[in-house]
Amino acid sequence: MSNSSALQYHVLDVFTDTPLTGNPLAVVFGGESLSDARMQAIAAEFNLSETVFVLPATRPGALVRARIFTPTLELPFAGHPTVGTACLLADLGLAGEGEALDIVLDEKVGPVPVRIRKSADALTYAELTTAVLPSFGEAPPAEVLADWLGLSVADLETDADAPRGASCGVPYNLVPLRSIEALGRARLQAHKLAGARPVWSSSFYLYAATHQYGVLRSRMFAPDLGVGEDPATGSAAVALCGHLADRSPTEGVLRWTLLQGVEMGRPSRLQIQAEKRDGRIIAVKVGGQAVRIASGTLNL
Template identity: 55%
Template sequence: MPLAYCILDVFTERPYTGNPLAVVLDADELQTAQMQAIAREFNLSETVFLQSPRAEQALARARIFTPAKELPFAGHPTVGAACLLSLIGKAPQGEDVSFVIEQGVGPVPVRVRRAPDRAAYAELTAAQLPEFASEVPDDAVIARILGIDVANLGSNGERVRAVSCGVPFVLVPVRTPEVLAGIDLDVASWRRALAGAWAQALYVYTRGYEGELRARMFAPAMGIAEDPATGSAAAALAGALASDSPIVDGRLHWVIHQGVEMGRPSQLHISAERAGAAVTAVRVGGFAVRIAEGTLTV
């Protein structure tokens, strides 16, 4: 059975940077085990399989797999799939259009803006508002996992916490970009502290010297040693930062640079809305560019 697929670089406008994504089209006939095997074969951080929607309001259903497991939600597959559907004419056409992609976490609204060249920009609204866990490993354990001095944890008064906007992450603030660049993940320490925990993946972030956020993501349980750009983690971070904000009503926006240490620079635009001191929406956006297409033999 031949199936068409495309490769995109997501959270970038420049080919061969950002986070690579495989998108398999018209995947209705594939079984779960086949999708997992194909994701292992592509061996990218995530592969998304587009199927006919089950929800009436959705344009497509997306099933998302890392090399090791299926995810209920992920940001770079959502942004990449939305851009691709627009680029190949399988989404409403126009300079600024909105539609819904069905995922395991529920319906995920997306908004796509087309660029004049082969890139497109998509923004997702997280289906789940920020959820916080009550317990995380102590600072000494987190520092040991990351191979850094415990004194380098913390930034702007923020501490380690576990947050989810569909996929849980341990959010770890560190003091400087130099600390971020010096991380040396100890997988054995990770396994002892986080394997089987509610939040197992680590999203480590800091403030850059020009006001931007810098981040790295490590997810051994997902089969991802390090990810160049992680939309679901960025959504969790947006939710956490917005929850901290003294702003009662309004929109907050940040830019995250990720993948720099991997040679895959990526840029993620995150935002959140607050009303009456509550976080009411979390969004993640970025560009995607198509770099390859082909036929998969199943």
Template identity: 40%
Template sequence: MARRYAILDVFTNRLLAGNPLAVVLDGEGLSDERMQAIAKEFNLSETVFVLPPENPAHSAKVRIFTPAYELPFAGHPTVGTAILLAHERFGAVRDEQDAVVVLEEKIGSVRCGVVLKDGAAGFAEFDVPRLSRPATPIGDVEAIAAALGLSPSEIGFENHRPSSFEAGVPFGFVPVANLDALSRVQLDMSVWKEAFGDHNHNDAYVYCRQTTAHDSAFSARMFAPSMGIAEDPATGAAAAAFAGVVEHFDGLTDGTHFVRIEQGFDMGRPSLIDLEIDMDNGKLHAVRIGGQAVILARGELYI
């Protein structure tokens, strides 16, 4: 049978930038093995399969696969799928159309607010389903520096030091001195497990305070070789976990804080991720991830 799919560029307002995403709109009836094989065929950071929701009040059930395995939650698939399903619901939009899309992911139900505008990229913001919390510790500075091809003196800035947090998917967070150090990262897989752990989610999110865009707060690169992702142009799940890093090291006051993260610039796929952090009584209260997406292509799979 023919199954419709779309390719979107996510966390960008223009084509051929941001993070590419494949969404198979007719995923019902596909086995786990078929979904994994299709994701490997697309060979993008993630491929989403849309299924009928278990709760009829929700928009869809979705399953998210990297080329190597399934994820319980991911950010750019959530943003891109929400925008695509809003387009499917409303078709061509005149002026502006708001929508609420609820996606059933393995981590739980994720509520997304979507804004479609005529002649503009769609925008989606979702409530992060699990607040950031510390994850399994990563290696020492010497091992981390060796794995990234940097000197130990380039690891860290201000009071920021390597840490690990997760909001559904764990990441090792590595602060580096500046954009120059960020641009020179070269992976050494011979010491990768020593630096980031011997497990499927030994992913490294490398960041600095220096930015390219004037309104960004951080620049970042994300490497996930165990997922089959040499480098990711934009990583919403990492941004969700990064809320814990910002809260821990920057000592956020109560209220709402807006943090824009730029990623993918070194890959020629510039991406902008909006991170909103609500603090209450000195603790994380709520986190939201937002970004734009554009539809690049549509087609059919004959599977």
């Protein structure tokens, strides 16, 4: 049994190659003896969008178990903690030897395969494949979403695309906008959600096309997860990827780039990919880089 009075931790910036950008992540080792409440308290202390506790795997074939906490609750799956943890394990020499590594992380949602690539510039890239394929639900009406987001109905895309609920383990309301300008104006009116909780999800992933083909800008609001706005959200990115692939008439491998966190001053880059055969989505992936910016000891 580990001594929980001194825990090693690392802090990384994920979905970026530049320190102090991307989405910060804390990864804690040696917490086998911690209670759920203690893990939640530590995540609240870090006060980042997510904190990961790396533990011995419980599923055959998995390298480690990863428990993921926001400041207020535990998640079954999240993208930037998975990508960041995989990059860290590789950097620490805990994922095996070689420039290309395939590992599995044991998460609440199930086994999550991750492919890791080390490059000559010493930056590590990790790409996860979701444990579950996308599912879809009904988003609130456009006029309700516009009101909640401080926008007008005219700001929302309702023709070529339309709001939709989507999930690859964590559900989101996907909200397409007509312009980058509208994306920048969006402000979640959290007080308006108190009396009218959406059935599908109370988290919102907004996106708009850029002038560059295959590149989208996005923002994410999740007040119920203790995250006012998130600079890079892998679980939302794969939900969006599933939606885009589902609506696309194209078969084969479909790819997009997401730029998130720009409005927060934490620019992030997420690479998303779906494989579609005979009208069915058979795989959804998200990848990105991570840089380690701090290491230390929690003295509890």
